Amino acid sequence: MSAAIEFTLNGRPCRADAPGHWTILDLLRDGLALLGTKDGCGEGVCGACTVLLDGEPVRACLVLAAQLAGRTLLTIEGVGADAPDPLQDAFAALGAVQCGFCTPGMILAARALLAANPAPDEHEVREALAGNLCRCTGYVKIIEAVMVTAGEIARCASPRSS
Ligand code: FES
Ligand code: FES
Numbered sequence: 001m002s003a004a005i006e007f008t009l010n011g012r013p014c015r016a017d018a019p020g021h022w023t024i025l026d027l028l029r030d031g032l033a034l035l036g037t038k039d040g041c042g043e044g045v046c047g048a049c050t051v052l053l054d055g056e057p058v059r060a061c062l063v064l065a066a067q068l069a070g071r072t073l074l075t076i077e078g079v080g081a082d083a084p085d086p087l088q089d090a091f092a093a094l095g096a097v098q099c100g101f102c103t104p105g106m107i108l109a110a111r112a113l114l115a116a117n118p119a120p121d122e123h124e125v126r127e128a129l130a131g132n133l134c135r136c137t138g139y140v141k142i143i144e145a146v147m148v149t150a151g152e153i154a155r156c157a158s159p160r161s162s
Contacts, residue, residue: 007068010078018065025049025060027068028075036076036104040133047132050105051075057112076104079111086152087111090145098136105132110146118153120146 002017005027018027025042028034028051040048042061049060052074053067079085087107090096097103106129113120113128120128125146126139134142 003066005065005068007070008072010074010081016065020064020066022065023061024051024053024058024063024065024068024073027065028060031065034075034077038101038104040101045133046102047105047109048102050108050132052108052112055112055115057109074108074111076107079107085111086149087114087145090149090152091142094141094145094148096137096141096145102132102134102136106134106142110149113146114150114153118157119150122147125150 002019004015004017006013006015008014009032014032016027016031018031022031025037025039028037029039037051037060038048039061040046044059044062047059050057051060052058053063054072055074080088085107087110091103091107096106109129109132110125113125117124122143125143129139129142129146
């Protein structure tokens with residue numbers, strides 16, 4: 001049996017029908033044809049399905065769609081929709097994207113980190129992304145991209161920046 005769920009999706013009101021057993025990942029990919037959120041392991045291990053629920057990273061494959069009611073969801077489709085996000089620019093410029101399968105989840109996990117801690121050290125970046133697996137890059141470029149983005153945010157926030 002399906003039920004209507006009302007929530008905010010990428011800054012806009014959304015009303016969607018979902019069977020009771022659907023996860024957020026099912027709703028995004030099968031119900032709303034939003035394919036940017038990746039289905040990797042389907043059991044909470046790889047982080048490819050990471051989305052931000054009320055600003056917090058969650059694994060979309062583990063959370064029921066019904067839990068979206070009245071809440072705010074950000075997916076990769078809502079990141080850089082108007083202009084490229086600094087994280088996306090840094091990932092592209094520094095070669096932090098190879099096959100790209102892990103990238104949406106990485107970007108969203110990194111966004112949550114930088115929102116909570118705009119000046120993380122490398123250890124904090126590694127810790128924040130520890131649950132997001134990448135088979136291609138060896139992580140070095142990904143960590144570098146997040147650090148570079150944090151540095152740019154700090155420069156822009158500095159009163160002495162010109
Ligand atoms: S698909 Fe959700 S954690 Fe792997
Ligand atoms: S770029 Fe291929 S899994 Fe990360």
